[in-house]
Amino acid sequence: MTRTRARTPVAAAVAVLTLAACALWQPIKPTPDNTPLPDPVGPMSVVTLDQGWDQSTRMSYWFTSQGSQIVPYRWFLVLEQAHSTERFRSDAHIEQLGYLPAAPGPGAWNPDGLPVGFTKASSKGQDWMGMSCAACHTGQINYKGRGLRIDGAPALSSFDRFYAELVAALQATQADEAKFQRFAAALGQTSPAQQQALRDDLARQTRDSAARLALNRPTYDPGHARLDAFGNIFNEVLVTALDQPSNARPPNAPVSYPFLWDTPQHDKVQWNGSAPNGPLGLGEVTRNVGEVLGVFGGLHIEDCKPQGCSYPSTVDIVALGHLEGWLRSLWSPQWDEKVLGPLDRELARKGEAIYGQQCAKCHLPIERTNPYRRITAQMHDVGTDPAMATAVAMRQALTGRLQGTPIITSLPKRFGDKDGGATIVVQGAVGVMLSTKEARMATLRALIIQYEAQLADELRGAGQFKAPAGWTHEKPSEELLNKVLATPAPHEDPPPSLAPYKARPLNGIWATAPYLHNGSVPSLWALLQPVAQRPARFFVGSREFDPVRVGQVSDQGPSLLDTSLPGNSNGGHLAGTTLPEADKRALLEYLKTL
Known part of the structure; x- marks a missing residue:
């Protein structure tokens, strides 16, 4: 188009x-x-x-x-x-x-x-x-x-x-x-x-x-x-x-x-x-x-x-x-160890190296308090649900x-x-x-x-x-x-895909569940699993936090999210999903520090 x-x-x-x-x-x-x-x-x-x-x-x-x-x-x-x-x-x-x-x-x-x-x-x-x-x-x-x-x-x-x-x-x-x-x-x-x-x-x-x-x-x-x-x-x-x-x-x-x-x-x-x-x-x-x-x-x-x-x-x-x-x-926000429990800094250091390999190309690190920080959008089609991007582009x-x-x-x-x-x-x-x-x-x-x-x-x-x-x-x-x-604007070519989404820096990501742009994944731990192992149905709306999986508690809540419904797909974003479990734990610990 x-x-x-x-x-x-x-x-x-x-x-x-x-x-x-x-x-x-x-x-x-x-x-x-x-x-x-x-x-x-x-x-x-x-x-x-x-x-x-x-x-x-x-x-x-x-x-x-x-x-x-x-x-x-x-x-x-x-x-x-x-x-x-x-x-x-x-x-x-x-x-x-x-x-x-x-x-x-x-x-x-x-x-x-x-x-x-x-x-x-x-x-x-x-x-x-x-x-x-x-x-x-x-x-x-x-x-x-x-x-x-x-x-x-x-x-x-x-x-x-x-x-x-x-x-x-x-x-x-x-x-x-x-x-x-x-x-x-x-x-x-x-x-x-x-x-x-x-x-x-x-x-x-x-x-x-x-x-x-x-x-x-x-x-x-x-x-x-x-x-x-x-x-x-x-x-x-x-x-x-x-x-x-x-x-x-x-x-x-x-x-x-x-x-x-x-x-x-x-x-x-x-x-x-x-x-x-x-x-x-x-x-x-x-x-x-x-x-x-x-x-x-x-x-x-x-x-x-x-x-x-x-x-x-x-x-x-x-x-x-x-x-x-x-x-x-x-x-x-930064992880509050007084409320949420202490961070394992040695494990987080291991996770930082994994982040550099798996995530940093798309999710660029920044200094959270630097007033001169600037973020250039990293647009990617990583196979997540296309409904939102397509609806805007095609209307x-x-x-x-x-x-x-x-x-x-x-x-x-x-x-x-x-x-x-x-x-x-x-x-x-x-x-x-x-x-x-x-x-x-x-x-x-x-x-x-x-x-x-x-x-x-x-x-x-x-x-x-x-x-x-x-x-x-x-x-x-x-x-x-x-x-x-x-003043005329510079020409900008349309994106090659109708479903690109922006990958932004992940500082404070621990406090932003549910995940993916459509909120179809309840925790960061679930996001690191292969798509078939991510929850197909889960509850949303509970404020109770799960510091181990990093997300809201999803076995209770006022709304049930069914990922089989149109617009609710939890597919795509496969980065980190093939890592050994120990590496996933280390990566998750590092994400808590951002």
């Missing part, structure tokens, strides 16, 4: 979007190991690791809104579960769905005790509950009654179940008069006029939420720890924003949530390497805008004329600049009202009646960023924030690390932004 390449660096920087890479920058003070979380929820002692963030930074990352609007905020605080009088947001229910409960505070952060990654945003006089990237990219592992909270690690949550149960709760509140009366009383809506207005609002919200649920319902439940983020983003832009129902496709290529450390330092991100960083930080802003479009960013593509369209949305572009800049200072869609309008990233080209889904999604994200003067200024501000965050991170490493020869910076300006937008 041949694919048309856009002709500006913006297109090169924003080829396809990612559900990843968010963070908020502030001056950073390193946090000591085993710092207790403030006011931890529940009886378990939960601590954080030294990943370069202080507590203020962590709270900002968890609870800063990026413009996502799911349901009215006050509703979420009091909404009951569909088949119970218990609050939907109760800690027990949130835990069942795989999200992380959090106590109120500290300070002004999270005054109502929302779960990690759940946010409050105001728009046109209405407060909304939404999600930030922390909801899907904050992990926790438990071992012998203690918990390790790991920033940037993949979540073990089930967004599909969360949203299905939220819609069911709204529908039950609308249909059950006693439930509605409790809902109205909790909101202080007691008069007949107030209750009628609330009924009308509830009916609209329930209708819209149910429609979104139907649009993004996968054929098979991906369960905990996985989501077809691209499928959701594509549907929200190609169907909802364009009002083209025939463009709908089930999101049937679920993947494990990527881990976020080192994301700004990569030249390309996303499992399929389809979202380049740069130039000038435009790629970073664009993929983050696209991420929000998939999690209730409210995009509409409208008022299309020969010169272009308008792209109103609820996305907070400036906040995304902060979020991306903050992520730059996040380090990968086509009717352009609808975009037909005949300019393709922002490929001027002076215009849309025909059909185009690649990725091209249309990028058009939506770039339109949000550049189609109005206000959006353009917000984008420029986000670029400057990212630039300042990079300088701050390098200053933090001063005295320990030195900049490589020729290391330069260009501060974003309107003039430079215009120059970048007008």
Whole structure:
């Protein structure tokens, strides 16, 4: 298959979007190991690791809104579960769905005790509950009654179940008069006029939420720890924003949530390497805008004329600049011997030599705290499940009202009646960023924030690390932004395979189960076995850690993963599978040290 390449660096920087890479920058003070979380929820002692963030930074990352609007905020605080009088947001229910409960505070952060990654945003006089990237990219592992909270690690949550149960709760509140009366009383809506207005609002919200649920319902439940983020983003832009129902496709290529450390330092991100960083930080802003479009960013593509369209949305572009800049200072986690047990360093030294032979060609080693670290994507087709990469590469869609309008990233080209889904999604994200003067200024501000965050991170490493020869910076300006937008991008040949995936450095890999891009292998030990010996069915979603196999306990959990279902193959990635068992043990011990 041949694919048309856009002709500006913006297109090169924003080829396809990612559900990843968010963070908020502030001056950073390193946090000591085993710092207790403030006011931890529940009886378990939960601590954080030294990943370069202080507590203020962590709270900002968890609870800063990026413009996502799911349901009215006050509703979420009091909404009951569909088949119970218990609050939907109760800690027990949130835990069942795989999200992380959090106590109120500290300070002004999270005054109502929302779960990690759940946010409050105001728009046109209405407060909304939404999600930030922390909801899907904050992990926790438990071992012998203690918990390790790991920033940037993949979540073990089930967004599909969360949203299905939220819609069911709204529908039950609308249909059950006693439930509605409790809902109205909790909101202080007691008069007949107030209750009628609330009924009308509830009916609209329930209708819209149910429609979104139907649009993004996968054929098979991906369960905990996985989501077809691209499928959701594509549907929200190609169907909802364009009002083209025939463009709908089930999101049937679920993947494990990527881990976020080192994301700004990569030249390309996303499992399929389809979202380049740069130039000038435009790629970073664009993929983050696209991420929000998939999690209730409210995009509409409208008022299309020969010169272009308008792209109103609820996305907070400036906040995304902060979020991306903050992520730059996040380090990968290191094995905590106080909680998880001591490392066998002699065995690990043997494993390091094996790693050099078996793994290092694809998974390049890096210095985890070096602010000048840069990672070049190593793209390989190693026989793993092709569903995700193929779905992104092959998706086509009717352009609808975009037909005949300019393709922002490929001027002076215009849309025909059909185009690649990725091209249309990028058009939506770039339109949000550049189609109005206000959006353009917000984008420029986000670029400057990212630039300042990079300088701050390098200053933090001063005295320990030195900049490589020729290391330069260009501060974003309107003039430079215009120059970048007008400069043709270098030609890049399409990959020889439709199913290449990115092999990234493995620092912190011990904290990121389940493994492979689609989460089809429960532990690193299982990944080192021949395919026929890997578990064909196992449970996902338990936070209980197995330090011997290095992964979550998989004989119990809220979701059963069946590798025989489409998109769930556990095949491929055969490196290390033919080693003697003793060498596998040594390699595994070394992987714990990264």
